[in-house]
Amino acid sequence: MELLLNAKTLADRLRSAFLVDDRWKLYFEGLKNTLEMSLFAVLIGVVLGFLIATVVYTHKKTGRLKILSAICHVYTTVIRGTPVVLQLFIMYFIILATVKNGIVVGSVTFGLNSAAYVAEVARAGLESVDPGQMEAGRSLGLSYTKTMVKIILPQAFRNIIPALFNEFIALVKETSVAGYVGIVDLGKIPGLIQSRTFDYLFPLLFASALYLIVVCILTLIERFIEKQLSKSDRGNATKFIKGGRKKCKKSKTA
Amino acid sequence: MQEKQDGLEELLPQEAQEEVPASAGTQFEGGMSEEQPVEETASETAFSEEETIPEAPMPEKQPLIRVEGLKKSFGDLEVLKDISVEICEGEKVVIIGPSGSGKSTFLRCLNLLEIPTEGAIYFEGAELTHASDLDSHRRKMGMVFQHFNLFPHLTVLKNITLAPVSARLHDRRKNKLKITRKQIVEEEKARAMKLLARIGLEEKATAYPATLSGGQKQRIAIVRSLAMNPKVLLFDEPTSALDPEMVGEVLALMKELADEGMTMIVVTHEMRFAREVSTRVLFMDEGRIAVDGTPEEVFGDPKDERLKSFLSKVL
Numbered sequence: 107m108e109l110l111l112n113a114k115t116l117a118d119r120l121r122s123a124f125l126v127d128d129r130w131k132l133y134f135e136g137l138k139n140t141l142e143m144s145l146f147a148v149l150i151g152v153v154l155g156f157l158i159a160t161v162v163y164t165h166k167k168t169g170r171l172k173i174l175s176a177i178c179h180v181y182t183t184v185i186r187g188t189p190v191v192l193q194l195f196i197m198y199f200i201i202l203a204t205v206k207n208g209i210v211v212g213s214v215t216f217g218l219n220s221a222a223y224v225a226e227v228a229r230a231g232l233e234s235v236d237p238g239q240m241e242a243g244r245s246l247g248l249s250y251t252k253t254m255v256k257i258i259l260p261q262a263f264r265n266i267i268p269a270l271f272n273e274f275i276a277l278v279k280e281t282s283v284a285g286y287v288g289i290v291d292l293g294k295i296p297g298l299i300q301s302r303t304f305d306y307l308f309p310l311l312f313a314s315a316l317y318l319i320v321v322c323i324l325t326l327i328e329r330f331i332e333k334q335l336s337k338s339d340r341g342n343a344t345k346f347i348k349g350g351r352k353k354c355k356k357s358k359t360a
Numbered sequence: 361m362q363e364k365q366d367g368l369e370e371l372l373p374q375e376a377q378e379e380v381p382a383s384a385g386t387q388f389e390g391g392m393s394e395e396q397p398v399e400e401t402a403s404e405t406a407f408s409e410e411e412t413i414p415e416a417p418m419p420e421k422q423p424l425i426r427v428e429g430l431k432k433s434f435g436d437l438e439v440l441k442d443i444s445v446e447i448c449e450g451e452k453v454v455i456i457g458p459s460g461s462g463k464s465t466f467l468r469c470l471n472l473l474e475i476p477t478e479g480a481i482y483f484e485g486a487e488l489t490h491a492s493d494l495d496s497h498r499r500k501m502g503m504v505f506q507h508f509n510l511f512p513h514l515t516v517l518k519n520i521t522l523a524p525v526s527a528r529l530h531d532r533r534k535n536k537l538k539i540t541r542k543q544i545v546e547e548e549k550a551r552a553m554k555l556l557a558r559i560g561l562e563e564k565a566t567a568y569p570a571t572l573s574g575g576q577k578q579r580i581a582i583v584r585s586l587a588m589n590p591k592v593l594l595f596d597e598p599t600s601a602l603d604p605e606m607v608g609e610v611l612a613l614m615k616e617l618a619d620e621g622m623t624m625i626v627v628t629h630e631m632r633f634a635r636e637v638s639t640r641v642l643f644m645d646e647g648r649i650a651v652d653g654t655p656e657e658v659f660g661d662p663k664d665e666r667l668k669s670f671l672s673k674v675l
Contacts, residue, residue, distance in 0.1 A: 241473050242509035246523035246588060247499030256522060260513050338513050338568035 123308035129299055133309075136292035137316050143212040143291065144278045150217025151277065152270075155224025158182065160254065162225070163232040167240075168250075178225070185222035191283050193219055198287040208289035212281065220277050227269045231262035264335045271328040275321050282317075292316055422485060424449045424592060424623055425470060430479035432465055439465045441647035443479070447625065449591070452618045454634040454655075455627045457644035458670055463627045466644065467596050470625070471501045484591070499527055502585025506597040508577040510569040510584070517565040520552040520584045521545070527588070548587075555583045559613060575606030579613050586617075593617065595626040631674055635659050643667045 124130045158178045165175035185193070197215040198208070205211055235258050243253030263270075282293025290298070296309035303309075423446035432440040439462045447453055455463045468474040470481060472488055481488045483497055491497060511519050525548045532539060556562040559579045569577055578598055585593055595614070599607040611633050618624055618637045628634060634641055634655060641658040643651035643666075651657075651664045659675075662668045 236507075236509070238505060238507055238509040239511065242503075242505065242511070243523075244495075245471055245473060245498060245501070245503035245594075246584070247495045247497075248523055248526055249495050252526060256526075257511055257513075261511075264513065335513075338570060 119303075119305050120308055122303045122305065123299060123312070126303075132295050132298065133292065133312060133316060136290055136295040136313070137320075139209055139284075139290055140278070140281050140292040141320070142209055143216060143281045143284060143289075144274075146213035147216035147220055147277055147281070148274055150214065151220030151224045151273070154217070154221035156228050156259070158221065158225035159228035159232055160259075162229055164250075164254075182222040182225055185219055186226075190216070190219050190280060191286055194283060194287055208284070208287065211287070212284045212289050212291075216277060216281055216284075219280075220273060223273050224270065227266050227273060228262065230269070231266035232258060234265045235261045267328060267332055267335070271324060275324055278320055278324070279317060423447055423482075424451075424484060425625075426482040427470070428480045428482070430466070430469060430481065431477045432462075432469055432474060433477045439647055440469065440476075443647075443649055445642070445649060445652070447592075447623070449623050450621055451623055451640055452638045453625045453640045453642060454638040455625065455642045455644060456629070456631070456634060456658075456670070456674075457642075457650075461644040462647045463644050464596050467594050467625060467627050470594060471498050471503055473503075499523070499588050500591045502582075502588060502590035502593040504578070504582050504585055504593065504595045504598050506600050508569075508574070508581045508601075510577055510581055512569050515566050515568055516556070516561070516572075516580055517549065517552055519569065519580065520555065520587050521548040523584070524548045524551070524587050552583075552587060555586055556580075559583055573606060574602045575609045578602065578606075578610045582610070582613055582617075592623040592625065595624065595628065597627050597629065599628065599630055629674065631659070631671075643670070645670075 122129075158181065161171050161174050161178050165171045194212070194215045198211050202211045202214065239257050239261065240253055243257045244250070248256070281291055284291045285294035285297070292313055296306060296313045299309040300306045425447040427443055427445045430440055430443040431438070443466060455466065457463050465474055469476050470483075472481070472494060476489055479489075483501065486497060488494060488497055510516075511522070514522065525545055528544045528548070529541065531537065532544070553562055553565060556565055559582075561576060561580065564572060564576065564580070569580075572580065582593075582598075598614070599610050602610065607630070611630060614624070614626070614633070615637050626633075626638070636655075638655050641651070641653060641655050642649050643658060643664065645666050651662070651667050658667065659671070662671055
């Protein structure tokens with residue numbers, strides 16, 4: 107404790123953690139890798155996840171796509187049933203052993219992993235949409251696919267935004283296991299610096315703070331999207347519309 | 361009234377471009393197609409409830425909808441037991457019956473929202489249960505639901521234009537029409553606004569369904585079906601989910617459509633509507649059509665015992 111409070115030592119430790127050899131750059135390089143992996147993984151996860159959910163949902167509602175649905179079921183079971191670190195090893199050392207770029211391997215692994223979780227979230231979202239919506243779409247002559255894309259999926263997406271962002275946030279932090287196969291992500295940096303300075307304190311604090319900031323930004327994005335999509339909510343809807351409720355009441359009596 | 365009809369007249373030229381034959385529009389117009397006068401008189405006599413035998417409403421032509429030996433089971437439960445019926449253009453058919461008698465299931469079978477277990481359904485001569493282009497047939501059969509089923513994430517205007525725009529884009533792709541997407545969207549928007557003006561809700565065009573009353577929602581749902589220029593409108597208990605004071609506005613719109621000659625099949629518990637607007641009443645009981653007659657026959661002089669006991673409970 108005395109050491110910690112000693113101003114001179116503190117300054118030294120700060121300097122060795124950030125300034126010596128331009129070490130601060132390392133954190134941001136790690137952050138860049140983490141963000142790259144997370145971004146691609148989220149994209150893969152959402153696209154593949156919604157695809158899986160749609161297949162499973164379609165099979166449940168119409169009985170079609172039986173084989174595909176069975177495959178999806180096995181996929182989610184296996185992915186959710188095994189640790190992501192082992193999945194990373196399997197990818198890095200076996201399936202994608204020829205790929206030299208660790209970031210690519212990481213993106214694919216975390217994306218495929220995330221897809222299984224997103225699929226379950228998205229399925230819940232699809233099932234939360236009133237079946238009358240599908241009937242209304244079909245009775246207007248829209249095809250099943252068109253009704254899905256234009257009517258069911260947008261409503262499902264809206265309903266699951268909180269759960270979806272939960273998954274994204276978990277994913278960003280989960281990418282820190284990439285260090286196990288030598289990918290230099292943000293989680294790996296404190297260890298690298300400590301191996302030179304024998305001091306963990308500031309590297310750990312700073313790396314954690316960076317993760318925290320990323321997650322806070324994600325939360326802000328979530329709030330923004332929620333607000334945009336809440337336009338159609340009762341009570342909110344009038345706020346966004348010129349004239350609002352008063353004007354419409356008048357027209358009714360006229 | 362005259363003004364409204366003028367507005368609708370302008371819609372006609374567009375219809376010619378679509379696959380919907382112009383007759384769908386003339387029917388909408390009221391009093392333009394040949395069989396119209398017959399229909400008008402038929403509904404007028406029915407409406408005024410003046411004694412005597414009503415004129416036979418059926419013109420001698422191919423029926424619009426023909427149902428043959430329709431059966432539907434949910435698991436072990438047989439809901440529809442061998443239904444055969446023909447419905448002609450311009451008829452306003454009301455289906456009544458105790459709950460669980462299969463009225464809604466029958467209606468939903470007509471546009472294949474429920475797949476029949478057995479039997480055939482012909483619409484404009486085409487068999488639907490094995491049709492590969494079911495969607496194009498469905499475009500000509502509007503459906504109005506008990507719970508409106510407006511799309512909550514879309515504005516009123518988008519609710520109305522979504523299907524017609526999509527249908528016309530599909531048509532454009534198929535026939536390689538030279539019309540831009542923007543043109544189609546603008547035309548359909550203009551048509552939707554006219555339809556909204558007709559029900560006095562054009563100011564709600566940019567509103568979301570959640571801000572509307574039940575009556576407004578249902579009238580917009582009806583207009584949404586009309587936007588496809590359907591040959592027939594199917595109503596599945598359109599007023600059952602409404603507050604009592606909103607039932608009137610929806611029934612008034614339905615009556616207006618009926619007077620214009622729209623073919624309608626209505627499942628309802630509104631006996632007054634059935635009596636005043638319909639040209640034909642089907643009484644369903646235990647999965648069969650027990651009575652098929654004019655409103656005078658059904659309400660004035662019921663012979664069937666089950667019909668009698670049903671009417672004594674609801675009237």
